[in-house]
Amino acid sequence: MTSHYRKSFGLLALGLAGTMLTAIGAAAQDDSVKSAQDYIAEVTKPNPPWTGPTSGPTAQPGKTIVYVSADQRNGGALGVAQGVEEAGKAIGWTVRVLDGQGTVSGRSTALQQAIALKPDGIVLGTVDAKEQAELIGQATQAGIEVVGWHAVTNPGPSEEFKLFTNIATDPLTVAKAAASFAVADSGGKAGVVIFTDSTYAIAIAKSDAMAKIIGACSGCKVLDVEDTPLAEASTRMPQLTTSLMQRFGEQWTYALSINDLTFDFMSASLASAGVSQEGYPRNVSAGDGSEAAFQRIRTNFYQAGTVAEPLRLHGWQAVDELNRAFAGKPASGFVAPVHLVIAANIGSDGGPDNVYDPENGYRNAYTRIWTGK
DSSP, X not given: OOHHHHHHHHHHHHHHHHHHHHHHHHHHHHHHHHHHHHHHHHHTSSSOOOOSOSOOOOOOTTOEEEEEESOTTSHHHHHHHHHHHHHHHHHTOEEEEEEOTTSHHXXXXXXXXXXXXXXXXXXXXXXXXXXXXXXXXXXXXXXXXXXXXXXXXXXXXXXXXXXXEEEOOOHHHHHHHHHHHHHHHHTSOOEEEEEEOXXXXXXXXXXXXXXXXXXXXXXXXXXXXXEOOGGGHHHHHHHHHXXXXXXXXXXXXXXXXXXXXGGGGTHHHHHHTTOOTTSSSEEEESSOOOHHHHHHHHTTXXXXXXXXXXHHHHXXXXXXXXXXXXXXXXXXXXXOOOOEEETTTHHHHSTTTTSOOOOSOHHHHHHHHHHTO
8 A cells, every 4th residue: 555545544544533533423422312301301291299208107186396497588498487486386296496697606596495495306408417516415415306408418317417307308319400400401511610619518519510510521510519608699799790700691591509599689680691591591499499580490580490499388297207206216317309490380389388398298198107197
């Protein structure tokens, strides 16, 4: 073979190899997008059926419990508080709510007050168990049963932090739902900014998982991960949003946050930058499903989706878990399925109060357990 033919053959081979690699890359990208689209179709189905407990101990009489909220301005903590109060009334207990007001010192003070009340049980409403480990230890030493809601990263009992159980949807699955929406909705071309809050271990777990999913999409890009305290969202988010718009411009097509609270304070800055309310970046929250978020999604006002927690259901579950603790029984092990609320399903899942409250009969299921009927 002459050098001319060898050179031509080599160029042809390189060209074919390049074409094959491009085709393989395109096929992998198509598979990634298709997988994300299939997953989103599954987690947006309205009103998943009841998969929680149908048996357990009957109501333990005369109990007093305290719900310690990290911050009642947070729609998630507020919604669970409402569920705890509703379930407490149904089971015949006395319930008191204390507000940590979004600061470490406030949460410590609220938990100290709860312990001083000498209740039978305490529910931690997104109070980080690591942050308040010493006080939780004091509570359990005093014979108070402690149940967490988003108090540690994973659902289930926590021997390390003395929790009878921790109630939450699986944070990694929540993160998958939010990030998969960006991949599916963009056709595998999302430019993403992720908002987290390193105050909370569960927030870091979610944001890391979201970054990993976006990173696995070859046509997508994580533009930035912003660590900004949720408690300071009202003062930080307007300027931060403006700064991100200036830095990334049209590259920024999706914002993923670990909580809806982030998006409560973005709209004015996006509007000032000339972004239409249904335009880009499209905002998706990996957590909670606040009333404000539901209203934004319903009206296409600077939010496309939220991985909504069944907040009131979780409040009822917290009461049921405490009842199991009081009766000397193990935790139920129930983990509610992940559910993504978007414009297409909000008519079924929003309800009149703008919260995700699945019509799966959970109130009746728990009431039947407690009454033994």
